[in-house]
Amino acid sequence: MTDVTGVMVFEFDVLGPLRMSRDGVPVRLGAAMPRRLLATLLCTPGRPVAVPALVEALWGDDPPPSAHKTLQIYVLRLRRALGDRDRVVHGPGGYTAAVSPPELDALRFRELTAAGRAARRNADPAKAGALFRRALGLWRGPAFADSGDGTLVADEARRLEEERLLTCEELAVADLTCGRHAELVTGLTEMAELHPYRERLHACLMLALSRAGRQAEALRVYQRVRAMLGEELGVEPGHTLRRVHEAVLRGDTGDDGGDHRDDRRDDRRGDHGGAPGSVAGLLLGPEEQAYGDGAAVLTTRRTDMAGQGGEDDAGPVVAAPCQLPPDIGDLVGRHEPAESLRLCLTGAGDPPATPVVVLYGRAGAGKTTLAIHVAHSLGETFADGRLYVDLHGTRPRPADPAEALARLLTALGVAARSVPDGLEERGRLFRAVLADRRVLVVLDDAASEEQVRPLLPGGPGCAVLLTSRRRPAGLSARAVRVDALDPASAATLLGRIAGPERIAARPGVAAEIVRLCGHLPLAVRIAGERLAQREHWSPDHLAGRLREERRRLDELVAGDLSVRARLDADYRGLDAATRRALRMLGLLDVPDFTAWMLAAALGVTVREAEAYADLLVDAQLLSCAGDDADGRFRYRFHDFVRAYARERAELEETDGEREQAVTRVLGALLARAGTAERGLPQHPAAAVPRAAPCRYAAGRGTEPPLVADRVSFNGTGCG
Numbered sequence: 001m002t003d004v005t006g007v008m009v010f011e012f013d014v015l016g017p018l019r020m021s022r023d024g025v026p027v028r029l030g031a032a033m034p035r036r037l038l039a040t041l042l043c044t045p046g047r048p049v050a051v052p053a054l055v056e057a058l059w060g061d062d063p064p065p066s067a068h069k070t071l072q073i074y075v076l077r078l079r080r081a082l083g084d085r086d087r088v089v090h091g092p093g094g095y096t097a098a099v100s101p102p103e104l105d106a107l108r109f110r111e112l113t114a115a116g117r118a119a120r121r122n123a124d125p126a127k128a129g130a131l132f133r134r135a136l137g138l139w140r141g142p143a144f145a146d147s148g149d150g151t152l153v154a155d156e157a158r159r160l161e162e163e164r165l166l167t168c169e170e171l172a173v174a175d176l177t178c179g180r181h182a183e184l185v186t187g188l189t190e191m192a193e194l195h196p197y198r199e200r201l202h203a204c205l206m207l208a209l210s211r212a213g214r215q216a217e218a219l220r221v222y223q224r225v226r227a228m229l230g231e232e233l234g235v236e237p238g239h240t241l242r243r244v245h246e247a248v249l250r251g252d253t254g255d256d257g258g259d260h261r262d263d264r265r266d267d268r269r270g271d272h273g274g275a276p277g278s279v280a281g282l283l284l285g286p287e288e289q290a291y292g293d294g295a296a297v298l299t300t301r302r303t304d305m306a307g308q309g310g311e312d313d314a315g316p317v318v319a320a321p322c323q324l325p326p327d328i329g330d331l332v333g334r335h336e337p338a339e340s341l342r343l344c345l346t347g348a349g350d351p352p353a354t355p356v357v358v359l360y361g362r363a364g365a366g367k368t369t370l371a372i373h374v375a376h377s378l379g380e381t382f383a384d385g386r387l388y389v390d391l392h393g394t395r396p397r398p399a400d401p402a403e404a405l406a407r408l409l410t411a412l413g414v415a416a417r418s419v420p421d422g423l424e425e426r427g428r429l430f431r432a433v434l435a436d437r438r439v440l441v442v443l444d445d446a447a448s449e450e451q452v453r454p455l456l457p458g459g460p461g462c463a464v465l466l467t468s469r470r471r472p473a474g475l476s477a478r479a480v481r482v483d484a485l486d487p488a489s490a491a492t493l494l495g496r497i498a499g500p501e502r503i504a505a506r507p508g509v510a511a512e513i514v515r516l517c518g519h520l521p522l523a524v525r526i527a528g529e530r531l532a533q534r535e536h537w538s539p540d541h542l543a544g545r546l547r548e549e550r551r552r553l554d555e556l557v558a559g560d561l562s563v564r565a566r567l568d569a570d571y572r573g574l575d576a577a578t579r580r581a582l583r584m585l586g587l588l589d590v591p592d593f594t595a596w597m598l599a600a601a602l603g604v605t606v607r608e609a610e611a612y613a614d615l616l617v618d619a620q621l622l623s624c625a626g627d628d629a630d631g632r633f634r635y636r637f638h639d640f641v642r643a644y645a646r647e648r649a650e651l652e653e654t655d656g657e658r659e660q661a662v663t664r665v666l667g668a669l670l671a672r673a674g675t676a677e678r679g680l681p682q683h684p685a686a687a688v689p690r691a692a693p694c695r696y697a698a699g700r701g702t703e704p705p706l707v708a709d710r711v712s713f714n715g716t717g718c719g
Contacts, residue, residue, distance in 0.1 A: 008084060013105045014042055015160065016140025018147050020082075027081055032148070033058055034078045037071075039147035041088065041097035043156040043476060045104055048093030050473040057150030092614075092624070092633070094473075105138045106160060112138075113167050120174060129174035132167050139164060152474050155453070159476065162354070165195060166460045172204040177279040181211040192221075196228060199237060199436040203244040203283055210253040218248045233429065234418050238436045244282050253282070321411045323388040324442065327376040332496065333489025334370050337480065341374045344478055345440065345463040346381050354457055356464040356477035362620035362638050363394075363566035364522030365482045367467040368444050375442050375465060382440040382463070387411060389455070393447030393468060394569035401454045405430055408441075408455070423454055431458040440465065447573075449474040469570060470618050484639075490514035490524050497528025502539060509539040516546040517556070518639025522563060529558035549643050556640075567644045570619055581612035582621060583653055584661050585637070586645025592625040592636040600668035601661040 011021045018039050020027050029035045040057040041049055055067045064070065075095060079085045089096050101107035116131035143160040144153050168191060175184055188205040195201055202225045209218040222237075222245040229235050237245075247253045331338075344357045359367040375386050387408055391399045405426035409419050412433050420426055438461040446452050446468040452475065456464055466472075471479050485493065491510050495503035503510045517523035527546070531537055545555050556563040571579060584601040585593070599609035613635050616622040625636040637645070649658060 010103050012103055014144050015105045015138050017145045029081050033074050036148040037074050037078055039144055040152050043152045045097050045099040048096045050094040053473040057152055109135045109138050125174040125177035132171035135167055162458050169200045173283050181208040184208045197432045197435045199241045203241050206244050207253055210248045234415050247282055321385045324375050324386055325372055327373055328369050331373050332493040333485040338374050354462050358466045358477045358479045359482050360468050360471045361482035363570055364520045366521035367482045371442055371465050371467050382438050384437040385439045388442045390444045391446045393445040398447040401451050427454040434462050435459045469620050484519035490519040493524050494528045498531035506539045509543050512543050523556050526556045526558045526561050553643055563640055578612050578615045582645045583649035586649045587662055592634045594632050594634055597665055600664040
């Protein structure tokens with residue numbers, strides 16, 4: 001079948017074994033690799049998957065030398081199977097599956113669960129339950145059941161499974177509100193046994209048993225869970241489970257008549273859904289948000305289990321750690337992105353189970369400052385704690401995720417002797433401790449997806465705020481680019497640090513200072529600190545010192561703040577060949593450039609040069625400046641990087657190497673101009689200089705697009 005416009009209708013199903021259909025007819029993909037490729041692309045529908053991530057998904061840690069070319073073959077096969085080339089598109093970020101929500105069952109599942117939560121908030125549990133049932137009815141087995149074990153697929157399958165369990169819990173809440181407690185007991189018992197650390201499942205089971213007149217069994221459920229948590233994790237049950245336990249002891253879990261009208265009336269009270277005795281009031285208490293399951297009550301000691309459930313005389317140790325560095329007082333120009341981040345992290349729009357937001361961008365853009373500021377503002381939302389880890393991603397030795405997990409677990413109240421040895425075991429314990437807690441985890445300066453992945457919680461009440469120079473490819477996170485400030489905000493920041501009167505007196509000079517700082521928060525902050533430290537300096541004096549590009553990095557140092565130090569860290573993170581590419585680019589005194597110019601400077605093929613340029617873009621050292629007339633990307637340096645690259649070239653390249661690189665580029669430019677001249681209807685009288693023709697050698701790939709395909713430049717100079 002086709003839609004009314006005559007366009008083919010596709011359906012892609014990943015909530016079980018991978019399958020797809022076109023116009024209602026199943027499409028067989030045949031070989032495993034195209035299936036694995038499609039599954040990986042469907043993990044991020046509508047968003048690109050980088051080529052390295054696809055290579056890892058297909059071949060793991062041991063790809064063949066021809067992996068990139070073979071990947072293109074698999075893409076071609078997949079497009080042929082789909083019968084629609086536009087379904088798999090290629091762009092600067094990688095390959096994208098062009099799929100809309102109605103076409104992918106995982107997206108339909110998420111839309112239905114979001115609608116169910118909206119109905120629950122509108123005090124319509126019957127409608128909410130129906131929507132949750134429709135969502136769960138889309139499942140045919142484990143997500144991506146036959147699609148390989150690549151990182152992207154495994155992560156998305158884990159997320160979807162977490163969302164499925166969350167939806168099962170929410171369906172139980174809706175059914176309890178509608179009075180279906182008796183028919184829920186068997187299913188909840190089985191699910192609670194399969195998922196012993198999910199406290200809300202146990203709370204729902206206790207409530208169903210109590211409302212069915214089985215109070216003693218409900219109390220035994222609590223005693224069993226409390227003992228298990230104490231012995232295995234060293235923690236106490238969260239607020240939700242303890243609140244239901246207290247209600248069972250009081251006999252205050254509502255009647256067993258099956259009439260939910262009172263619950264619906266109660267659920268209209270307050271913003272969070274329910275009076276104390278209602279189902280929503282017990283399972284979604286007034287101190288919680290839509291996903292919340294109560295604050296964490298953690299203990300580093302074994303509590304007295306003798307009574308029916310009371311704490312020992314000393315009471316539990318409440319652990320709500322806040323490890324955040326101090327908030328900065330003069331955050332400027334970031335109010336809009338800060339508010340957007342708060343909405344993303346607190347579950348606006350009913351996001352997947354654990355929101356993960358990545359702030360990425362170049363050194364000095366203020367990623368960490370923004371992340372810490374936002375985290376400080378979310379104390380009430382994440383009442384069980386705000387954790388912070390500096391992952392040292394730009395240092396020579398990034399943090400070990402196993403060591404980071406040990407610190408996080410002890411911060412959460414797990415006794416040091418109870419922290420297991422292995423990375424996987426620590427990760428499982430970390431996720432178990434946070435399963436029913438509301439905790440924000442801030443991971444600063446991440447090096448890679450592999451470093452971050454073990455540190456991600458799985459609970460629906462948690463969120464992760466991550467900062468990184470690079471945009472991670474395999475986390476299915478919401479990525480937010482943090483860049484330079486607008487000119488007005490940069491001038492405001494300068495005035496707050498240096499003194500508003502000094503800056504207001506010379507607005508034109510202040511505008512020049514922040515422009516010379518690239519409107520980069522770190523550089524502007526350093527400039528302001530230098531003016532503040534040297535009261536005898538005028539803004540004009542500082543502007544004069546900053547005008548000379550070669551000296552600018554020397555000027556932008558204040559205490560332990562240094563633009564050059566940040567660039568040093570980025571430079572160390574590159575491999576040797578890419579570092580050399582950056583050095584050679586520093587020799588080009590042009591506003592922007594194409595990959596063929598880099599190819600000439602390095603004496604490599606254009607394709608190799610494009611790969612180096614892409615790596616430098618990923619490292620936030622270059623940016624794309626659009627396309628040239630031939631459709632090839634043009635690149636430009638970020639502020640300060642050209643001067644830094646030139647410094648490194650002068651330190652690490654010999655005079656001869658630098659001269660040869662420049663000669664190759666000039667030869668390429670001369671050849672391009674000559675080719676363009678010969679293409680004109682009439683040659684100008686004085687066109688391209690003939691006095692010093694460059695010597696070329698047979699070769700491949702270094703030539704500019706207008707030069708014959710098999711001409712390259714050997715760097716022996718002109719003359």
